[in-house]
Amino acid sequence: MENRIYDEKNGLWYAEQGGYYLPEFALPPEEEKLIGIWGQRHFQYLKENKQLVYINLLTSGRLNEYLASVDEQAEEMFSRLVKESADRQGVTEQLKAENQLEWVGKMNNIRACVREVVNSEIIYV
Numbered sequence: 001m002e003n004r005i006y007d008e009k010n011g012l013w014y015a016e017q018g019g020y021y022l023p024e025f026a027l028p029p030e031e032e033k034l035i036g037i038w039g040q041r042h043f044q045y046l047k048e049n050k051q052l053v054y055i056n057l058l059t060s061g062r063l064n065e066y067l068a069s070v071d072e073q074a075e076e077m078f079s080r081l082v083k084e085s086a087d088r089q090g091v092t093e094q095l096k097a098e099n100q101l102e103w104v105g106k107m108n109n110i111r112a113c114v115r116e117v118v119n120s121e122i123i124y125v
Helices: 037-049 051-060 063-089 093-098 100-123
Strands: 004-007 012-017 020-023
Touching: 037 051, 037 063, 037 100, 051 063, 063 100, 093 100
Parallel strands: none
Antiparallel strands: 004 012, 012 020
């Protein structure tokens, strides 16, 4: 006896598992896009805290596209805010040339503050 059968009424294949025939479902094809750190963080947040949204995106075949979009938005916001904050605080290439240690400290502080803003505005909502 075959482990798979085809139902012409509904067009589905069924596979035998434990004496029962269960439908074989496949997720719709989705274009693979690279997802950076922001998209990966949002992915973890969705899986852990927003399961319904995660499952809806996954089963509709739009999860990868959505995460790539979130990643792009977050990266753009991060870059823009880091540049604006550095300009506002006077962290310039001249400071980098004169006092590298001070420049690194200020830039690390700016990046940490901006990371918190991006997390609260885009990633963990």
